Amino acid sequence: MHTTTRIEHDLLGEREVPAQAYWGIHTLRALENYRISGRAIGTYPQLVRALALVKRAAARANQQLGQLDARRAQAIAAACADIEAGRLHDQFVVDVIQGGAGTSTNMNANEVIANLALEKLGRPRGEYAAVHPLNHVNMSQSTNDVYPTTLKLAMVFAIDALLQAMDALQAAFQAKASEFADVLKMGRTQLQEAVPMTLGQEFMTYAVMLGEDIARLREATALIQEINLGATAIGTGINTDIRYARLATALLAEFADVRLVPAQDLIEATQDTGSFVQLSGVLKRIACKLSKVCNDLRLLSSGPQGGFNEIRLPERAAGSSIMPGKVNPVIPEVVNQIAFEVIGNDMTITMASEAGQLQLNAFEPIIGYSLFKSIEHLTAGCRTLAANCVAGITANRELLAERVRRSAGLATALNPHIGYEEATWVAREALRTGRGVAELVLEKGLMGKEALGAALQVEALTGPRAVVADGASV
Incomplete structure (x- = not known):
């Protein structure tokens, strides 16, 4: 007869945990405490993958340093590899917004990895004497070095997708710049006619703007590749081998195939969230530029009879439930709204960073959540702008020529x-x-x-x- 629950305990007492769950009592308490965003950490595959990579690097480093026996280390590493490949992401159930500086996220990962490792050893879930979430999976670690390291690595993964989307959007604008190279039009300053230019020059401007922001984003990414793994609680490295920080960082870089460097001062790195603020500032810069470009596209296509009507955007949907024939610039409009959100996220990140106290910033969960939203939505926005708008833009050549003449x-x-x-x-x-x-x-x-x-x-x-x-x- 199968039981539906198992008993686990923590410092607050005993609780029943669903027998089939890979997570345990610490995760259960977090589920009860944090019903905030409705978004579980498992909905962010880059975050879960980064958690598993950090735990695998820690296990291998502890094994090489003689701190963790080979049987446990191999089981933990194998469990992490499965999670990296996409398995059990549905078991990462804690709300992404949480108190405790990310402790619940770390606990959720420790418990899932421990129980998956137990499964690989032929042991039942919850038999923590064989593989313990804290004694073994979390060995030589603290939330305070695992969580920020995980966030940074996950951001690197997410930014890679954003860079690809920005590259595609830049290429779309460059293609239009070539297509419109011979189309003469009037340039404008302060919405008044200024001097002539080509429509190709106007679109090339947007490509150049994106290129500049791609470069700034790569610079910001380099800053978050400095990590504090091995810092443990406050940066002193308590409970670690003196060789652990550099070894674990090197292994993590190898496993993730990402350039990572250990922070020069782990105490400073454990409390400083400046690299997140810098990254958010660059994302805000990208958002401002994209929104300006979308403002231009909406203005240049306005009318059609009573507006600029210099370019025509591809028709993507009926524009009104009451006005027949009306078509709206819906793709630029949605990108404008993404930009507004990113700018708001930047304020959230700024305030969360400023609110840190002494040796730790307790508000990294909201920093991470806000950064993920900004990166995820900017990525989607760039893709839809390139494919569903820019690629289909046409020029009103006859009207532009007549306006220049007059x-x-x-x-x-x-x-x-x-x-x-x-x-x-x-x-x-x-x-x-x-x-x-x-x-x-x-x-x-x-x-x-x-x-x-x-x-x-x-x-x-x-x-x-x-x-x-x-x-x-x-």
């Missing part, structure tokens, strides 16, 4: 030829009468037809002039 902004290009005063008269007259700049210049005899034609060539209008020694332009 724009008073063309007068700026004639400053070197007719002077500022005459160019001002031409611009004002063009605005007053609606006549074209070229027509007015020829009518007043300010330039000859051939010289005017050369001055209004696309190359002359959209780039710097070549000037010879006597000041004449060529």
